[in-house]
Amino acid sequence: MNKTTLKLFILALIFSSNSAFCYNFKNTQHLHNESSYQHAWCSMHNGIEEFENKDFTRVDCLTDTHAVEFDFANKWAESIGQDEHYAIMTGKHGKVVLILENTKKQMKYYKRVKKVAKKNDFDVEYITPKILNLDENGKCQFIDCKCHKNNSKKNNKKKEIEKI
Secondary structure, eight states: OOHHHHHHHHHHHHHHHHHHHHHTTSOOOOSSOHHHHHHHHHHHTTOEEEEEOTTSOEEEEEOSSEEEEEEEGGGHHHHHHHHHHHHHHHSSEEEEEEEOSSHHHHHHHHHHHHHHHHHHTOEEEEEOGGGGOOOTTSOOSOTTSHHHHHHHHHHHHHHHHHHO
16 A cells, blocks of 8 residues: 555544544435435446445446445545545446535535545535436436335325324
């Protein structure tokens, strides 16, 4: 492991432990599953989802050119360490794709990763729920996403109340 990679790994550990501490006390409920965003993006880029490395870690999406890590904005620091590991394991260029469900409030996390990416030569971009092509009810096309499960739970509760 070279010095730059080691520094990134240590930095990611420090930030992820700090961010994990801070975010355990905040409501980090998301509208959709990370896997729904991952599937939508990876499909658009002809990638392989959940590519398994020799050490049994899994790259969220492996394209012809990149090892891509997806994470929600509040896990920005963790995404850096994971992505750097996947880049080393696959020999591909690293890329972090941050999921911003509230672009205005969460852009600061993207900017943080972008600074680190510029200094350490990996790519970064962000995606929003728009990539999921939501219907008029705010549901995505991925039936196993929580947007479908949450609604069915609400409907079941309504049915139970109606029975009483």
